[in-house]
Amino acid sequence: MANKSVWSDNRFWRRSAAWVTGFASILLIWLTFDTSAQIAMGNDQDLQNKVTKRVPGPTVINYKITYEMSAKRGHEVPVIGEKEKFFGRDDYSEEEAGALLHLGKLGSQAKNCMDCHTLLGNGAYYAPDLTKAWIDPAWGPNGAMQALTGKNTKEEAMAEFLMHPDQYPTHARMMPDLGITAKEAKGLVAFLKHMSSIDTNGFPRNFGKIEGAVHGK
Amino acid sequence: MASKYLTGVGSESKQLATWYFTFAAILFGAQLLFGLIAAIQYVMPGFLYGILDFSIARIIHINALVVWMVFAMFGSVYWLLPDETGIETVGIKIGKLLFWIFAAAIVVVVLVYLLIQVGPADETTIWFITEGREYIEAPRWADWGIVVVALGFVANLFLTGIKGKQTGIVTVLMADMIAFAGLYLAGMFFTDNISVDQYWWWWVIHLWVEATWEVFVGAIAAYGLIKMIGAHRQVVEMWLWIEVAMLFGSGILGLGHHYFWIGTPEYWWEIGALFSALEPLPLVAMFIHVLYDWGKTQGAQEEKGSTVSVVNNKPAFTWFVLNAFGNFLGAGIWGFFHTLPQVNLYTHGTQFTSAHGHLAFFGAYATILIGMMYIAVQGTNGIKIMKHTKASLWGVSMIVSGVVGMTVALTIAGYVQVLVSRAQMGATWAGYFDGQSGMWFSQAMDWRLVMGVVTFLGFIFLAKDLLTTGKNPVHER
Amino acid sequence: MFEPFTDVVPSFFGWLNQGPLTLTIFLHTVIILPMIWIYFQEKKRLENEN
Numbered sequence: 111m112a113n114k115s116v117w118s119d120n121r122f123w124r125r126s127a128a129w130v131t132g133f134a135s136i137l138l139i140w141l142t143f144d145t146s147a148q149i150a151m152g153n154d155q156d157l158q159n160k161v162t163k164r165v166p167g168p169t170v171i172n173y174k175i176t177y178e179m180s181a182k183r184g185h186e187v188p189v190i191g192e193k194e195k196f197f198g199r200d201d202y203s204e205e206e207a208g209a210l211l212h213l214g215k216l217g218s219q220a221k222n223c224m225d226c227h228t229l230l231g232n233g234a235y236y237a238p239d240l241t242k243a244w245i246d247p248a249w250g251p252n253g254a255m256q257a258l259t260g261k262n263t264k265e266e267a268m269a270e271f272l273m274h275p276d277q278y279p280t281h282a283r284m285m286p287d288l289g290i291t292a293k294e295a296k297g298l299v300a301f302l303k304h305m306s307s308i309d310t311n312g313f314p315r316n317f318g319k320i321e322g323a324v325h326g327k
Numbered sequence: 328m329a330s331k332y333l334t335g336v337g338s339e340s341k342q343l344a345t346w347y348f349t350f351a352a353i354l355f356g357a358q359l360l361f362g363l364i365a366a367i368q369y370v371m372p373g374f375l376y377g378i379l380d381f382s383i384a385r386i387i388h389i390n391a392l393v394v395w396m397v398f399a400m401f402g403s404v405y406w407l408l409p410d411e412t413g414i415e416t417v418g419i420k421i422g423k424l425l426f427w428i429f430a431a432a433i434v435v436v437v438l439v440y441l442l443i444q445v446g447p448a449d450e451t452t453i454w455f456i457t458e459g460r461e462y463i464e465a466p467r468w469a470d471w472g473i474v475v476v477a478l479g480f481v482a483n484l485f486l487t488g489i490k491g492k493q494t495g496i497v498t499v500l501m502a503d504m505i506a507f508a509g510l511y512l513a514g515m516f517f518t519d520n521i522s523v524d525q526y527w528w529w530w531v532i533h534l535w536v537e538a539t540w541e542v543f544v545g546a547i548a549a550y551g552l553i554k555m556i557g558a559h560r561q562v563v564e565m566w567l568w569i570e571v572a573m574l575f576g577s578g579i580l581g582l583g584h585h586y587f588w589i590g591t592p593e594y595w596w597e598i599g600a601l602f603s604a605l606e607p608l609p610l611v612a613m614f615i616h617v618l619y620d621w622g623k624t625q626g627a628q629e630e631k632g633s634t635v636s637v638v639n640n641k642p643a644f645t646w647f648v649l650n651a652f653g654n655f656l657g658a659g660i661w662g663f664f665h666t667l668p669q670v671n672l673y674t675h676g677t678q679f680t681s682a683h684g685h686l687a688f689f690g691a692y693a694t695i696l697i698g699m700m701y702i703a704v705q706g707t708n709g710i711k712i713m714k715h716t717k718a719s720l721w722g723v724s725m726i727v728s729g730v731v732g733m734t735v736a737l738t739i740a741g742y743v744q745v746l747v748s749r750a751q752m753g754a755t756w757a758g759y760f761d762g763q764s765g766m767w768f769s770q771a772m773d774w775r776l777v778m779g780v781v782t783f784l785g786f787i788f789l790a791k792d793l794l795t796t797g798k799n800p801v802h803e804r
Numbered sequence: 805m806f807e808p809f810t811d812v813v814p815s816f817f818g819w820l821n822q823g824p825l826t827l828t829i830f831l832h833t834v835i836i837l838p839m840i841w842i843y844f845q846e847k848k849r850l851e852n853e854n
Binding site: 217 | 377453517755
Binding site: 114116119122125129137141144148163164183309 | 810811815817831834835838842846849850851854
């Protein structure tokens with residue numbers, strides 16, 4: 111009589127399961143070390159020396175950020191340009207900018223942003239994605255939001271909207287008043303500006319490049 | 328001796344299981360109720376505006392979902408442990424105490440979500456109100472509570488597994504549950520770096536629902552087959568090990584499909600795409616496995632000249648078969664739809680994800696956990712052969728058609744969003760609202776609400792049946 | 805034969821990502837291949853048991 115096949119032997123499958131699970135876990139841990147190093151936040155020096163970081167340091171708020179096609183990468187990437195004033199200043203120190211970002215990130219969690227909006231595409235789908243909100247044309251000089259909030263800069267318009275969202279209805283689905291203070295609003299805008307500088311491998315595609323394709327503008 | 332555990336009478340572990348199942352069913356109801364509120368808000372944005380905003384309804388909708396499933400999972404383990412190991416669960420008194428702590432903590436967390444909702448942008452909010460991270464919003468104090476409770480549960484499981492008979496099912500559960508509990512730690516820290524934040528956040532979410540929870544389902548399905556149709560343990564456990572190899576082999580590195588766009592390197596495109604593309608394979612295997620074993624056992628019975636069904640618990644088995652199919656369809660097919668980066672670039676963060684989420688959580692987890700609840704009803708009431716009742720049939724048909732209906736509606740909404748907001752409008756604020764006001768989108772949201780109501784009505788039938796069927800004379804005792 | 809490196813920072817895994825499927829084929833292979841060794845070990849064990 112032929113021997114029992116290994117393929118119908120539980121021990122073979124048990125050992126295979128243990129091996130596959132263990133080794134996949136080890137690979138994941140290795141990949142995690144590699145990725146962690148790549149997504150660690152950069153610093154002010156990187157920005158001054160034009161060293162590209164996937165996640166730039168907080169002082170990126172001192173610079174103009176655009177989202178442009180990169181021939182090398184084959185998709186759009188955030189480009190950090192010349193200095194740009196943020197609430198009237200472009201000389202935030204690493205500590206000041208870091209504190210603003212810290213406040214903004216805490217605020218984004220304390221106000222449950224992710225349960226209506228998506229951040230980096232993750233969250234709820236009840237309100238627009240905020241990944242590149244900072245460079246959304248709606249907040250730019252030709253967009254509706256500066257006029258609507260009566261402010262002359264993008265950051266002030268955003269902060270004003272965040273503080274009194276129920277006074278500026280942009281859609282039937284309105285953002286509720288979450289009790290955001292002026293200080294928190296400033297932090298949140300810094301957080302949004304910083305997020306727009308993160309290299310998201312080209313997500314979202316064509317952001318802000320198409321104006322009114324549907325209505326044929 | 329063994330029969331004492333099989334019936335559930337006199338086993339403290341099984342009694343504790345019924346507590347867990349009861350609380351899980353209540354939370355399931357809460358999940359559906361708050362889901363309905365959120366669905367109404369899509370159709371009538373002014374509904375409860377400023378009182379119970381969408382964000383709060385949704386937090387409770389998804390947190391209740393996760394927590395009821397965790398409760399039902401703990402319950403399932405406490406239920407099957409005496410059967411598998413042949414002994415009473417070790418440390419059951421502590422297990423019971425932890426249940427009350429867990430349940431009380433959940434009530435407090437939900438009340439805080441409802442009544443306080445948001446806090447100032449500082450650490451106290453993170454510690455006491457909300458962490459604001461989708462699915463695991465529970466404040467930090469509750470995180471630590473959950474860690475303590477989970478450790479107690481894992482200790483119960485390990486001590487019992489080591490002392491009693493260690494079957495393949497128990498071995499898999501022991502390995503799986505320690506990973507399940509340990510992974511929660513990855514979601515318990517704060518960082519200013521949103522990319523790092525989401526990197527570890529996915530360790531909890533993905534490695535739960537696409538790895539450890541799936542393996543848990545494999546183990547429960549194996550137990551159910553042995554219990555309900557008398558499948559052969561040798562066969563069932565061989566399948567189980569194959570499933571573990573395939574689930575972890577594809578699921579662990581399949582984590583990469585969440586790392587396409589959050590700031591992480593480009594190599595995740597390839598790792599995430601190809602490993603997660605294989606994730607449906609074990610789900611096909613599980614589907615075949617359940618049906619194959621059913622046919623095989625029934626066939627063996629018919630060889631002997633008997634045409635009596637081998638299934639000793641019709642409602643539970645119905646839910647188990649639905650699980651086998653729903654897992655494949657919801658997690659497998661609907662997941663594969665948008666797992667490749669070239670597709671996901673446009674579908675990421677749209678109602679597509681939501682469609683997948685609804686069918687996957689239902690198909691993969693809700694079904695089998697409801698099945699376990701029926702097994703517990705059968706055991707506690709000493710029923711030999713449990714049959715369908717009108718309520719159980721209405722419950723299962725309405726819940727299934729409701730969830731499938733919601734999924735189809737959300738998928739259509741997702742198409743509109745992808746085409747209009749993403750492809751044509753480039754994902755801006757204006758593009759987002761153009762997509763949202765499209766006719767197909769708003770009609771899809773109407774249908775989602777209707778189907779949500781159907782699901783909720785089905786839940787009422789299910790709850791009624793679970794509460795009353797035990798005493799129904801229709802069953803054979 | 806080798807593709808130019810496109811990602812922001814060169815790394816081992818990025819380097820393995822040499823075009824269609826190279827990285828994932830490599831990872832799948834190193835995960836699956838050792839099962840052959842387990843297979844023959846178990847085969848020997850089953851033969852010895854007889």
